[in-house]
Amino acid sequence: MPLLRQVEFAFRTVAGIADPGRISAPQDAGVTDPGYNYVERNLNLEETARDLLRAHGATQMTAELRVEWNSRLKTAAGRADYRQKLISLNPQLSEYPSEIDRTLRHELAHILAQFRAGRRRILPHGAEWQLACVDLGIADEKRCHNLPFPARTYTARFVYHCPSCRQEFPRVRRVRRAIACLACCRKHNSGGFDPRFRLRLRTSC
Structure with a gap:
């Protein structure tokens, strides 16, 4: 999904590395607590993503790739940042286990597509991304998810x-x-x- 940068106020932030044997977000994800933000790497998902990159000729960037759970994602299922070689996943995906791998591949397709394009700019969900999705086993992937994540609400101040x-x-x-x-x-x-x-x-x- 396209990278979107937003300013958010975090009252508490926790960073760490997940149990390498677990792919879901931790139980204390704080999803229902708007004042609790955390970022946690997941080594198991990282290895899955790296294996996929190796299988498709992107071996040289595997060491840089990181996968994390990031509670600052509210309505987006995931986010890819090619410059940082970073995939961020929404902890709410833990409620939809079958969507975790698909979302990982969706975001990884952004990374792989840009890697193949080199310095050339490409559309976030253009032909290059669609081809990467086919290669990663999600040929019918849509640009946006339809998971029932709660919508953000804003109070007029x-x-x-x-x-x-x-x-x-x-x-x-x-x-x-x-x-x-x-x-x-x-x-x-x-x-x-x-x-x-x-x-x-x-x-x-």
């Missing part, structure tokens, strides 16, 4: 309002630039920005 029409605009993050009420700008200024309707902060949590 800032409420802005228009000084003219008084409409409120909840926001998760503080607004750092000048923005105005679109409805009022359209009504009174042909849709162009008008400082008379610049949003003002009403409350913050």
Whole structure:
């Protein structure tokens, strides 16, 4: 799956190396505790991934490859980072054991596809990735999973309002630039920005 970088606030983080004989995430994964984040390597999954790379001509990068459980993944099943030679898996996959190997191969296909492409840029789920999926035994792989992971919810911490029409605009993050009420700008200024309707902060949590 495509690499997505997000800023998250971690109140507690635990890092370690998993029992090499276990492929699932640890029982104390903290999935239900939003304040608990952990990253844990899994040597067994790493060896599986390295064997697959060797079988498909990517031996020189096997020593660098790492596979980890990362609780910062919330809705994504996995993530691949070619530069770091890193595959991150969502601990919630432990609830769907049959999906662990498939997700590992899905992410490994990103690594293998980019390795084959060299310096050439490729699409995350383009023809190169699809071919890698075929080689790794998941020819019918889709770009996104359909596992019922709970969706993220965000609480609006800032409420802005228009000084003219008084409409409120909840926001998760503080607004750092000048923005105005679109409805009022359209009504009174042909849709162009008008400082008379610049949003003002009403409350913050």
